[in-house]
Amino acid sequence: MGYNPDVKIKLRNPNREVELPGRKRVKDVLRELDILPGTVLVIRGADLLTADEVVGDGDELEVRPVMSGGSAAPSGSATPSGSAAPSGSATPSGSAAPSGSATPSGSATPSGSATPSGSA
Numbered sequence: 001m002g003y004n005p006d007v008k009i010k011l012r013n014p015n016r017e018v019e020l021p022g023r024k025r026v027k028d029v030l031r032e033l034d035i036l037p038g039t040v041l042v043i044r045g046a047d048l049l050t051a052d053e054v055v056g057d058g059d060e061l062e063v064r065p066v067m068s069g070g071s072a073a074p075s076g077s078a079t080p081s082g083s084a085a086p087s088g089s090a091t092p093s094g095s096a097a098p099s100g101s102a103t104p105s106g107s108a109t110p111s112g113s114a115t116p117s118g119s120a
Helices: 026-032
Strands: 007-011 016-020 040-044 047-049 060-065
Touching: 026 040
Parallel strands: 007 060
Antiparallel strands: 007 016, 040 047, 040 060
């Protein structure tokens, strides 16, 4: 078995494999593949690599896209237009606001006006 200075890269989404010659930093590998560093995770074996780590010498890397998601807004956070918000939270223009809370449009709430200091 001979020496292989190349780095083998498995890309996910879409699935494909490429090989690049020589030793180089992870950020240079990603640049050659036209991939923005903040959009993927680069893995060698069980190790997550940083942009400045050097790869090559027969390394096998896996490049996986970063996935993020969310769920319904937690209690007390801003809510979509048209829905009621809990007391004390900011609401988008056009939604119902409880007494004493400020609305982004700057209009008065149903039972009083918004106060800059936040006191009722």
